[in-house]
Amino acid sequence: MDRRTSQRAGRNTKKYAEINMKIALLGDIALFGKYDLIKNPNIFLYFSKVAAFLKSFDYVIGNFETPFTELKRSSVCKSAHIKTNPQNIEILKMLNISIVNLSNNHLFDYGAKGFESTIEVLERNHIKYFGVDGKDLIIDDTRVCLSGYCCYSTNATGYFTKKAKHGVNILNGFELEKKLIADKKNGLLSIVSVHCGDEHVHYPRLDHIKLARNMAQKADYVFYGHHPHVMQGIDEYMNSKIAYSLGNFCFDDVYTKESTEPKVSQSKDNKASFVLELEVTGKKVIGYKTTPIYDNGKEIVVDPRNEEILKNIKIYSEYLKINNDVYAQTRKMKLEDYYDSRKASRNFEFYRKRLNFNTIGILINKKINLHGYKKNIVKYLDENV
Numbered sequence: 548m549d550r551r552t553s554q555r556a557g558r559n560t561k562k563y564a565e566i567n568m569k570i571a572l573l574g575d576i577a578l579f580g581k582y583d584l585i586k587n588p589n590i591f592l593y594f595s596k597v598a599a600f601l602k603s604f605d606y607v608i609g610n611f612e613t614p615f616t617e618l619k620r621s622s623v624c625k626s627a628h629i630k631t632n633p634q635n636i637e638i639l640k641m642l643n644i645s646i647v648n649l650s651n652n653h654l655f656d657y658g659a660k661g662f663e664s665t666i667e668v669l670e671r672n673h674i675k676y677f678g679v680d681g682k683d684l685i686i687d688d689t690r691v692c693l694s695g696y697c698c699y700s701t702n703a704t705g706y707f708t709k710k711a712k713h714g715v716n717i718l719n720g721f722e723l724e725k726k727l728i729a730d731k732k733n734g735l736l737s738i739v740s741v742h743c744g745d746e747h748v749h750y751p752r753l754d755h756i757k758l759a760r761n762m763a764q765k766a767d768y769v770f771y772g773h774h775p776h777v778m779q780g781i782d783e784y785m786n787s788k789i790a791y792s793l794g795n796f797c798f799d800d801v802y803t804k805e806s807t808e809p810k811v812s813q814s815k816d817n818k819a820s821f822v823l824e825l826e827v828t829g830k831k832v833i834g835y836k837t838t839p840i841y842d843n844g845k846e847i848v849v850d851p852r853n854e855e856i857l858k859n860i861k862i863y864s865e866y867l868k869i870n871n872d873v874y875a876q877t878r879k880m881k882l883e884d885y886y887d888s889r890k891a892s893r894n895f896e897f898y899r900k901r902l903n904f905n906t907i908g909i910l911i912n913k914k915i916n917l918h919g920y921k922k923n924i925v926k927y928l929d930e931n932v
Contacts (some may be wrong), residue, residue, distance in 0.1 A: 563734065565829040570691075570738075571601055572771045572823040573609035574756055576629040577653070578638055580799030585632055591641060592792060594797075597840060597847040601643045603670040604824075605728035606686065608693065610740060610773040611639075612675075614654055614661040614727040615668040623659045623704055624908025627803045627810055633668045636677040640672065650678030650715040651774065655705025656808040662705065663712050678740060679894035683726075685735070687754040689854045690830035692735040694726060698743035700752065701774050702801035702912060706919070708808075711849060717919070718743060720758055720927025724777040737768040744775050744792065747817070747885050750865050750878040751791040753871060754924055757932050769825065778856070780863035781837070782829050786864035788835055794820035796840070797847065816840040819856050822849075840898050 584590045591598075601607045613631035621628045639647070647669070655662055669676050677684035678695020685692045696718035697703050707714030718741060728736040741763075744751050751772070759770045760782065767786040771793060773778070779792035795817050800809035811817075819841050826834035831876075839856035841848050850856075866874060 556735045563829075564688045566689045567826075567828045568689065570825040571604040572740075572790075572793065572826060573607065573644070573794045574793030574820050574823065575612055575651075575776055575798050576609045576639075576644075576647075577629055577798045578635040579613055579629055580636075582638070582797045582799055583631060583634055584638060590638065592640060594638065595757065595846070596706045597849050598642050599657075600822075600838075600849045604643065605896060607643045607650065608646045608738075608740070609639075609642075609644050609744065611649060612651050612653040612798070614657050615655045615743045616661040617664075618657045618661055621661070623658055624905050625656060625704065626905075626909060627801050630657055630661065630799065633664070636668055636672045636674070636891060639674060640887075643769060644674065646675045646684065646693065648678045648693075649676050649693040650697040650740065651742040652701040652703035652715075653813055654679070654715055658705075659713055676697040679707065679720070680713055680767055689827075690735050691827060692730050693738050693740065695740040696723065696742070698741065698755075699916040699923060700743050700745070700755075700773075701843070702916050703742075704912060705760060707748060714837070715742075717923060719923040720761075720931070721923075723758075723762060724765055724927075724931075727761075727762055727768055730768075731766040733821050734830055736827065736832070737766065738769075738825075739768060739805050740769050741770060741772045742774045743772060744779075745882060746775050747777055747811075747879050748775060748878065749777055749779055749816075750866060750874070751775075751888055753875055753878070754928060755781070755791065755885070756867065757928055759787075759789045759791070760784050761932050763789065767831075776811075778819060778821065778860060778863060780867045781860065782867055783865070788825075788832060791824050791839075793823055795842075796820055797842065801807050806834060813842070813855075819859070821856060821860065 581587050586591040613629050614628050615633045635640050676695045683692055683694040697715040698718040705714050706717050727737050743755050763784045770789040772791045775792040776795050780795040782789035801811040802811055803810050824836050825832055837860055838851050839853035
């Protein structure tokens with residue numbers, strides 16, 4: 548079904564229809580490596596089964612992580628830069644993705660030029676976006692408002708500020724609370740797309756759990772997260788649905804300039820994901836379900852009866868209910884296990900290659916982002932939770 552979308556009207560008097568719709572929310576999407584139609588001429592076959600499944604939805608919304616650009620180099624200080632050729636817009640269209648969230652830590656990997664090129668390609672192909680330049684998106688003739696935010700915990704660059712011409716929207720507890728209250732007052736259902744947390748761990752930060760649950764006390768809403776690249780649990784808190792991480796929809800091995808070995812490789816964990824399906828009437832979510840998908844190396848398979856994925860979602864969700872202290876300790880152990888496995892593969896040569904200006908820039912950005920995290924998340928929690 549082809550429905551138009553528009554930027555938020557911001558008028559309390561606007562009338563919205565009580566439309567029934569099916570919405571599919573997807574995790575991290577990165578069209579590079581084997582997911583690039585230039586490098587993989589069979590890519591449409593690779594996506595054919597999941598594309599057929601997604602055709603049944605009125606709206607398919609994903610977190611799009613790869614800027615559309617043909618730039619060869621980037622001056623942005625990061626350990627890894629990812630991008631995609633503008634021709635890969637055809638993959639989004641094949642997948643029935645009509646709207647994308649752009650608020651993530653890779654959108655500005657190639658700076659403002661990479662961002663501007665991305666916007667131009669999306670607009671030329673009539674794919675709507677949100678999560679940047681302080682904008683959200685209301686789906687025309689419905690009561691659904693889409694908002695996207697990137698947390699300082701992801702160590703992104705290109706955040707939107709009063710001085711910046713462009714940037715990804717910042718996850719700020721104070722502002723998000725105002726936003727949800729305003730949407731509620733205007734008779735809108737908020738669906739909030741959040742890029743936050745730590746990579747490769749199945750347990751969200753306790754800060755983000757507290758933040759998401761506290762927002763559910765202000766208004767009924769949907770929170771769906773990404774960035775960890777693996778699945779995390781789901782909270783049905785009060786009348787809100789909180790899915791902390793949907794995992795990867797498609798995200799290939801990630802390489803850096805300093806090594807021929809991948810910084811992050813595809814694994815059983817990060818190839819398992821799920822589609823969060825919402826059934827919406829007016830401003831209410833009247834039903835939802837999780838449909839497992841899995842990249843088996845030959846295609847992305849849709850398997851609603853995948854017992855392992857469904858079981859894992861249940862396990863991760865149950866962990867969200869345990870005592871905070873026990874949860875924090877369990878999560879710490881899981882993170883340490885991951886970091887220890889990373890350190891085991893690093894030697895003197897690894898560190899020698901990283902003694903450069905790029906590394907200095909990365910360290911400076913981390914310090915700046917830590918300050919931003921404390922200001923926008925920790926301070927809010929201290930004052931409100």
